[in-house]
Amino acid sequence: MYQYTRFNNKNGFFQKFGNLDYILLSCLLILGFVSLATMYSTDGGEVLFHTRSHFIKFIVFFSMMLVISFINIKFWFSLGYLSYAVILGMLIWTINFGITASGSKRWIDLYFLNIQPSELMKIFIILCLAKYFHRMKAQHVNSFYSLCFSLIIIFVPMSLVIIQPDLGTSLLIAISGIVVLWFAGLNHKYFFYSCLLSIISLPIIISFLKPYQKLRVLTFLNPDRDPLGAGYQIIQSKIAVGSGGFTGKGFLKGTQSYLEFLPEKHTDFIFTLFSEEFGFIGSVLLLLIYSIIIYRVIRIGALSRSYFAKLFCYSFGTSIFIYVVINMSMVLGLLPIVGSPLPIMSYGGSSMLATMIGFGIVMSAKTHSQQSIA
C-alpha cells in the first residue's frame, strides 16, 4: 500500500494534467462565459466596472483553481483545521474591524482586496468537518462527544455571521455543515427531530428576527401586501422572469433589468436577468450546466479512494446544489428573500474565490484520486 502511494507520488505534472476532469472544466468555463455575458447585459450592453471586474476575478480564480488541483489532496487534508481556525479568526476580526456597508459588517480590508470571510467559511467548514469525520470510526460517529463537537464547529461561525448581521450566509454555512454531518452517517433521527424542532420553534424564531427580516417572511407569504416596498423585489423579479417567456426577450433586450426595475441585478438577482433575456430554454440549459457540474463533482467523489475526498466532494457538490436551488427559488418566489448568491454567476469576489477553492480541491481529489490519506 505504501509503495502504491509512492508510485502515485511519482506521478509527474503531465500525468496530473491528464487526470484533470475536462468536462467539469469546460462546464465551468461555459458558466464563466455565460456569467460574463449576463454581467455585460447588467451593465447595459457596455463593458463597465462590473463586467471588467467579474472577468478579472473569474480569470484569476479559475487559474488559482488549476494551481490548487495540482496540489496534493493530502495537503488540503492537513490544512483542514488550520484553515477553519484562520477563517474563524477573520470572522472575529470582521466583527471588530470590519467594513460596514449597507447596515452590516461583512468585509475585512486586506489592503489589496476586501474579502468576505463568511463566504469562505461556506467551503472551509466542509473541509474541516470532512477532516474531522475522516478520522472517526464508524461507531463513534453518533457518539455524544462527536455530535457536540461537530455542532460547535457549525454553530460558532454561524453565530459570528448572524451578528454581522447576515442571515442568508449563516444559514448557508449551517446547511454546508449539516450536509457533511448527513454524509458522515449521523443518525437519521437527529435530522428528523431537529427538523421537527425547528418547525415547532419557527414562530419563536420569527419573533426574534429583525423587523426587516420579519417583513421579508411576511412578504414571501404575500408579496402584494406592499408592492412598492418590501414586496417590490420579488414582484419585479417574477415579472421579469415571467415576461421572458419561452425563448426570452433576447440578449441585451431585457426591459425589466435594462430599465432598472430589478434590484440587485448583479448579485442575487442575476438569474432573473438571465431568465428574462434567454427565457425558459436558456434557464433550463443553465440548470443543465449546473447539473452537469454537480454530477461531475459527485462522480469525482465516487471515484476517489480516500474517505476524506469522497466526503468533501459529495458535500461540496450538494452544497453547490443547495446554493443554486435556494437562489433560484428565492428569485422565482418560492422562498423568502435571503441573501444568497448564485455560484459563479453572481458578482462577488469572495463567493467566487470560495467556490473556486472548492472546485480546486475537488479537482485535486480527481488528480490524486488514487491517493489515500492516513
Next chain:
Amino acid sequence: MININISDSATKLNSLNRRMFILATAKIIILGGIVSRLFFLQVKENKKYLTLSDKNRIREWKLPPIRGEFQDYFGNTIAGNFEAYQLHIIPEEVEDFRYVIYRVKELLELSDKQFKKIVKKKNEIKPWETLIVADNLSWEKFSKINNHLYDLNGVKPVISISRDYPYKENFTHVLGYVSQANENDLLTNENIKEKFVPGLKVGKTGLEKSFEQKLIGSNSVERYEVNAYGRRISQLAFQKGDKGETIKLTIDTKIQELTNELLKEKAGSICVMDIYTGAIIAMHSSPSFDPNSFVFGISQDEWQLIRNNPMKPLVNKSLSGNYSPGSTIKPIVALSALENEIIKPDFTVQCKGHKNPLELYGQTYHCWKKEGHGFVNLREAMKQSCDTYFYEVARRLGVDRLSVTAKKFGLGQKVFKDIFDNEKKGLVPNTEWKKNALGRNWVLGETIITGIGQGFIQTTPIQLCLMTAQIANGGYKIYPKIVANDDNQYADKFTPLYKKSRNIKIVQDAMFSSTNEVRGTSYRSRLDDPKYKFAGKTGTSQVKKITERDRELDLKTFQIPYEERDHALFVAFGPYKNPRYALSIIIEHGGSGGTVAAPLAKELFKMIVDRHEIRKNYDNKKYLDI
C-alpha cells in the same frame, strides 16, 4: 488493526454511498420542481407577466389639448391661440437645483418676489412633476435661455399653445376668459378632469365657460418607455389630439368695437340685436378689462384694481345688471293698455306740471317736466315721455295686465336660457308676486310708478333690447342667439305677441315721433337721412327717491354725487322704413337718457345700417373675405 480499519472504512463508505444515493434522488425531484416553476412563470403565465412588464415600462404623457377658437360673424378670430415661450424644470432631473434656479433668476432678471413664488411652488409639487418657471417669456429672454442651455442642466424651454384675445377688452364679457383650472373646475366638470394636465387653461366665465365641452379638444398623448425611476428613455408613439371646435358668433367686431369706444370711461351696456333672427350684433358691458391678463394668472395688484373699481368691471351689465327700465317701459305700458282696450290712441290726459301733481291717497306723483305737458294724447305722451299720462294709463290698466304683456315681450325672464351662467332674470311684479314674496298686498301707488318703469320692476339691458326688437319686428316672438349656427327651432318662434297688429303700429309710430319730431325726447339725436332714420324711446331711471328738496334745488347731473345720479337709458330700432336692428343702451349714473344715452344710438345706427349691407353680402357669399 488494519483489518478493523478496512472493515470500518467499508461501513463508512457504504453509508456514505447510500446517503449520496438518497440525496441524488432528492436533488432530481427538487430540480424538477424548479423547472416546473420556471415553466409555470415563463410559459403558462407568460402573457400576464408580459403585460405587467409593459405596464412597468410604458408610460403615457398627456399634453394640453389645443382649445377651439371663437370667431366673429365674418370669421375673424376673436379668441385664438398663440405660441407662448415657457420654461419648465423637472426638479428631479436637475442635479443642482439651487444653482440652476439662481442662474435662471439671473438670466430672466426675476424679482425677488417672483423668485420666492417659484421656490414656493417647487416645494409644493412632487419632484417628478413639471415646475413652470416662466409661462410667457419674450422672445429675447427665451433665446437668451436657449443660448445658456449648456449651463442649465435640466431646464427645458418649451413652446406651448396659449389663449390669446386679440381684441383685448372688447369681447371680455361675451367670451369671458380662461385661466388655470382649479380644484373646483375639476370637481364640477368631468371633461376637464379627464383632460387635465398641469397648466391646463379652462374657461372661467362667459362663453368660454359655457362651451367648455366643445372648446376643450382632446389631449395629444406621448407614449414613452421609462425606467424604474420614471425617467423617459425613448419615445414609442405620439398620438395627436384634436383641436377643440371653433365657435362662430353672430357678433360684428366692428360694431362691438364701436360700442366699446362709445362706452369709454362710462359704466354701462350696449346691446344690438337683429329683430328677425335674434342674432346679437354687439353686446358690451363697460368698463371692461383685458382678459389676456388672466391667461397666465393675474397679478395681485392688477386684480385688486379691477375688483375695487367702483364701476364694477367684473359685472356683465348687459346680462346681470338689474335696472329700473324707467320710461323705456312706456311702449309696453301703452301697448298693454291698447291691447286690453283700456284706452284708445286719442285718450287724453292733462299734465299740469309740478304745481298740480297727481295726488292719490296723500301721495303725489310728479311728471318730470316742471311746467307740465298740457293736454296730451298717447302719441304726444310717448313723444315727450309724459309721466302723468302714463300714471293715469297704468292706474286704469292695473299691474297684473301690464305684467302679462311685459312678460310676453321678454321681460322678467332669462333671454339666453342657460348659455350664460351669470344672466339675471330681472323682475316683472304683479299683485300675486308681492303677496308671495313680501307678504303684503299690492297698493295702487305701486301700479302708478310701475307705469313709468320705477318701483319693483327690474330689467336687464338685453331684455330691453329683446323687447324693443319684438315691437320693431311687428310683434313677433324671436329667440336671441349669439352662436351663429345655433338654428334653434322653437315651436313658438315668430308667433304673434299681439291681439291687433294695429296696436304695434301705433306704438312704433309713437316711438318714431319721440326721435324724429320736434319736442321728442331724443329729437336731438335723430338721423335725418331716411336710410338711417331710427325710432327710440329714452328713459331715465331714478336710483334714489326724489325729495321735495331735490325738486326745488333742480340740480344739474354733475352736481349730484356719482352714486345718486340717474341711469340713462335708450331703446331704439331702425332703420324706420324697414326695421332690421334693435338696440338698448344704458349708462349707469349718466343722467338723462335723452342727453347721454340717445346720442350714442345716433353713432351706432350709422354704422349698423352701413354694416348691414356687408353682412347681407357676406351671407350671400359675395365677398369671400372682409
